[in-house]
Amino acid sequence: MSRIGVFVCHCGENISATVDCAGVAEAMSRVPGVVHSVDYKYMCSDPGQTMIKDAIKEKKLDGVVVSACSPHMHEPTFRRACAEAGLNPYLCEMANIREHCSWVHEKSEATTLKAIDLVHKMVEKVKKNQPLYSIKVPVTKTALVLGGGIAGIQAALDIANAGHKVVMVERSPSIGGHMSQLSETFPTLDCSQCILTPRMVEVAQHPNITLYTYSELESMDGFIGNFKVRIRKKARCVDEKLCTGCGLCTTKCPTKKIPSEFNEGLGMRSAIYVPFPQAVPNKPVIDKTQCTFFLKGKCKVCEKVCPTKAIRYDQEDEIIEVDIGAIVLATGFNVLGAEHFPEYGYGRYRDVIQGLQFERIASASGPTSGAIRRPSDGTEPETIVFIACAGSRDEAKGIPYCSKICCMYTAKHAMLYKHKVHHGKAYVFYMDIRAGGKMYEEFVRRAIEEDDVKYIRGRVSRIYEEDGKLIVKGADTLLGHQAIEIRADMVVLASAAVANDGAEELAQKLHVSYDPYHFFAEAHPKLRPVETNTAGIFLAGACQAPRDIPETVSQASGAASKVAALFSQSELTREPVIAVVNRIAPPLYSTCTGCALCVPACPYQAIEMEEIKNRDGVVVKRAAKINPGLCQGCGTCVALCRVKAIDLQGFSNEQVFAELMAL
Amino acid sequence: MIKIAYYPGCSLLGTAREYDESLRAIVKKMGIELVDVPDWNCCGASSAHSLDHDLSVALPGRILMQAESLGLEDLVVPCAACYSRLMMARHELMEDAALKARVCEMTGMEFRGTVRPINIIEFLQKYSDTFTDKITAPFDKDVACYYGCLLVRPPKVTNFDRPEDPRSMDEIMSLLGSKPVEWDFKVECCGAAHSITRAGLVGKLSSKIIGNAVHRGAQAIIVACPLCHSNLDMRRNFINKAAGRKYDIPVLYITEAVGLAMGIGEKELGLHRHTVKVRYPEKVKVEAEPRPKAAAATKPTPAAQTEQTEEA
Incomplete structure (x- = not known):
């Protein structure tokens, strides 16, 4: 028989204004298996948490249901409290009676009845909960910084100075961003270039920073601590190792009437060009859409004048794959x-x-x-x-x-x-x-x-x-x-x-949410301003909302410190909400029939087939096996498995049916 | 034969008779039959909506309900003010259930929202196939298309063309063989109904519109609103007085221009009813004017390319 405790929170007046919290607690006390049921004004506060801890110890609870806000908000809080009292944290569940009930309904008896239903089904679920143990995954201590404006520069330098590796990707030929275009900066009227260019140089020379300019993110897979990133390094048509940045090619290029992007169309540039004299890296790029050779097949003046023979018309885009632990988005506006x-x-x-x-x-x-x-x-x-x-x-x-x-x-x-x-x-x-x-x-x-x-x-x-x-x-x-x-x-x-061009596309590539104006969305507008809802991806600067330089720099440093904190651990703890293929005693070993349908269905490539051997090393069965480091707990394989050999920990079929049966 | 519901409104029976005449003349050639809304009433114009909100919706609301009885979808409304009132009424009746209930009670009829008012530009856009193949005398003039205030506004309600710099009328005029000039006062106020009470003010406002059109080299001003026409045409003496010079640029309804291009006679189109005689001034060579950089306006300037700052 279960010994479950129910804790009903008023959330100030957020819940109690429309839901009779004492009534919910009283109703729950009559549910079989519930040995303790109370309500309190602020369950997440210190006295509230103490109530839970004390009850676990005194009443020897083996399951806890906190009926309060969304688990998105406070599940970690209450699970931690349970763990401190010696209860496995995954035996604690939350019933959301705020967002799903009190906020969306008027005060009435029906509202309270709905709240009772919501709590009751969680009680039935908890009865079926199993203790789970969090998963440890390794962390790749390299950060990817997307965007080389002041936000990216600040974030990259801070992370690199903390002793971690940084890969910076900038899509234009030089880093510097909009700040390098500015004349003076408010409110001090100090010269923008004078304060920015030394930092640009620092990025280029920092031993911990690898800089890819004229490059873009191709794709991203994986998860926090273990991203796999593909970067497209667009063909510059210039061998960067040989080029000394002498600038002879740009002065001799016959195509000179191209509106300069750096000068916002007010000045002209040549077809082979360096965006501006202080560019980092100071290596030219051939604009294939304007270059006479690429358009008409002849010219090659730059090749003729180059003293180090660095021009490469046949250079092709290069795809670079890197393992990344955290990503800072700093793609600007x-x-x-x-x-x-x-x-x-x-x-x-x-x-x-x-x-x-x-x-x-x-x-x-x-x-x-x-x-x-x-x-x-x-x-x-x-x-x-x-x-x-x-x-x-x-x-x-x-x-x-x-x-x-x-x-x-x-x-x-x-x-x-x-x-x-x-x-x-x-x-x-x-x-x-x-x-x-x-x-x-x-x-x-x-x-x-x-x-x-x-x-x-x-x-x-x-x-x-x-x-x-x-x-x-x-x-x-x-x-x-x-x-x-x-x-x-x-x-x-x-x-x-x-929002910058391509922001929406990039957000979709990275599974980061964005607002109606395509600015990237922070995880919480007040308390988690530099994080995204995707773990391990952080925001800096005007890609999140319009910002000035001081704000951008502080946000970039904030994002960098989040990355540094992540990298300070050798292993990450992950929620054990993952799919598992059952393993049972011989002679069956598993109910998995080895059909392998789940393998191609997994969006994270987390499933492979395993050979189960007996003591003598003879293969007795082939069964699916899920890599706990890669599984994201989406449940696709669970739905697909024809023999129901796969279950999602924390959301097993048994648990979900228990919830439904309570309604 | 294509059938379209038609709401003329009061102007087209009075000061803007030639608008009605020219429209009826061109649709005949286009192979379209206009079916008048039975027992139509006043749209309420400016008066109703400055006095009583419910009434200002009920009057055009009744017109829409009457039009619904015809079982046609498009309702062509040539007058820009009528169009504005009908669109606004439809918008409000669709959005506000309580208002709809009140209005239905006032009119004693049911509003289903099956009819959609279209202005003359939308009409000509939609049925351009029926006149482009009948153009016998291209309207080979430099024209300034004047949209006025109501045709494209408010954008939320009309949802038609760009509110600050519309292009649709220019596109139709191009089909007729005209060269629309780039000018600045496409949607500027002509003074509207102040024509009755403060003709001098209308003269001042309208003189700026005419002045700019002439300055940009237009040989004719094309309109799609009876009030715009009467202010720019009938109030020409006040305009000339305000400008201190004599303008003889004619003001044509777009339907008249379409009719001329299709070879319909001037009399049939009602051109003889204009106050300002329809005689086109000489073509102006815009390039020869002492306006520096005027030519640059038509070319893509470097400034226009600033959006490509980031290659991606």
């Missing part, structure tokens, strides 16, 4: 494209640009060497209009969220402009100024008060060209919704930050 702003003429008028383009114009390494010049005719703009929230917080553009960084960088842009063109006029159209952050509000005030940037609260409805000027039509909502028109020379849109 993008900005909303031109096609979303027909009303602002973005893409039609060359002097309507977006924020990253202004960064390039203002940057000393940019196409104008830092002089503020408008793209159309290279003259110095006398009037610039900055439009904050271009796309952000705009349901009509499908982006209800705040891009977070725009208020600050718009203030910075206006300030940089005023510092360089003293007589110029800078206007900022804004909705709200969101300057939460250390020294942020002061920075915006400085733009307004010291640098005389005119802030106008209102939206811009339209921009059109008239006599070489851009007419910006907007409203000043603080001056009685007055319609205003500004004749500007240049307009800068603070375009919304959006």
